[in-house]
Amino acid sequence: MTPRERVEAALSFEGVDFVPVLPPFQGFWAVGVYETKISEIFKDPMRGAEAQLNILNKVPFDGLEVLWDWLAPVEACGCKVHFPDRGNPVTIDRIVKVPEDIDRLSMPDLSKHSRTKNNFEVAHHLKKTLGAERYVYVTLTLPFTLAGELRGVEALMLDILKRPEDVHKLLSFATEVLREYAKFSAEIGVDAIFWCDPTASADLISPRHFKNFVAPYTKAILKKTRDLGLKAFLHICGNTSDRLNVILDLSPDLMSLDTKVDLVVAKDILNKKVPIMGNVSTTDILMKKPIDIIAASKECIRRAGKIGFLLGAGCDIPIDSPIENVKSLCDSTKEI
Ligand SMILES: [Zn+2]
Structure with missing residues (x-):
């Protein structure tokens, strides 16, 4: 099987020669390996x-x-963002400082936002270069995480308790912005959008708030993605065990699980409806040895089975992870 065929088969619960491997998020790590500063890739x-x-x-x-x-949508919406030399950009100035600012938000013109334009140009180039053989996807934030960046996560959490209508207004705005990003993604012809929602983790919000403030907007975004002809993948950081039933209802085309989630439990709940991926510890990938990563990968495959499963790290591949450790993810599947 080609890499692309392997991924497509796993997503359809069909047999595979080897369990396919997605990083799932290697971009910033790869830039570090290439000894390039993040600020440099925004210039070039x-x-x-x-x-x-x-x-x-x-x-x-x-x-x-x-x-x-x-x-990038955070900056496009008007926040100030700092680019460290290595790793993820950080939002340093929020556009929604007080709830009243929500009414002053306006849809950004993405065709004029250079970082967004550059990102999609690069994605298009990579899709043209790799897309025939490999499965390619763009990674974007979901509305709840975008709202948290626009408002500040702590302020958003307080708003949920004190001013829920304002939160819904902000989430509706974030959903509109992200629909535009979905359209851009469809135009360059990638296979899928990997929608990420770190702020929707159980470490931050309760299952009840997840159902009220995350699920409806996630559902709208997943539907838009599919309407555009792309697969809609979902990743939520941290422990999502207590909300897997809601995730089953959302039915993404792939659910990427962080290390805290037991793959046996996830498989049991999501059953044959949602393929799952994960969930080798990112700390292990950063700190341990290839032999440990191979053992951890085999254990993931043993727990999840070879059907409807893709192997990968539980979250972003950490900056400075040794290449041999990351390669061990791929090596492990050939040994089973
Ligand atoms: Zn994550």
């Missing part, structure tokens, strides 16, 4: 593409993210 975007191609020569992922700057 194609260097970011080179970094991903460089990684694929060393680590034969079956698919990969071709757009990794998933917080």
Whole structure:
């Protein structure tokens, strides 16, 4: 099977020669491996593409993210963002300082936002270069996480308790913005959008609030993604065990689980409706040895089974993870 066929078969619960491997999020790590500062790839975007191609020569992922700057919408909406030399950009100035600011928000013109334009140019280039053989996807934030960046996560959590209508207004705005990003993604012809919602983790909000403030907007975004002809993948950081029933109802085309989730439990709940992926510890990938990563990967496959399962890290591949450790994810599947 080609890498693409392997991923497509797993997503359809069909048999595979080897369990497919997605990073799932290698973009910023790969830029670091290429000894490039994040600020440099915003000046010279194609260097970011080179970094991903460089990684694929060393680590034969079956698919990969071709757009990794998933917080670009935050800047497009008017927040100030800091780019460290390595790793994810950080929001330093929020556009929604008081709830009244929500009414002053306006839809950004994405065609004029250079970071967004550059990101999609790079993604398009990678899709053209790799897409015939490998599965390619863009990574974007979901409305709840975008709202948290626009307002500040702590303030958003207080608003949920004190001013829920304002939160819904902000989430509706975030959903509209992200629908535009979904359209851009469809135009460049990637296979899927990997929608990420770290702020919707059980570490931050209760299952009740997840149902009220996360699920409806996630559902709208997943539907839009499918209407555009793309697969809609979902990743939520941390422990999602207590909300897997809601996730079953959302029915993403793939659910990426963080390390805290027991794959046996997830498989049991999501059954044959939602393929799952995960969930080798990112700390192990950063700190341990290849032999440990191979053992952890085999254990994931043993727990999840070979059907409807894709192997990968539980979250972003940490900056400075040794290449040999990441490659061990791919090596492990050939030994089973
Ligand atoms: Zn995560």
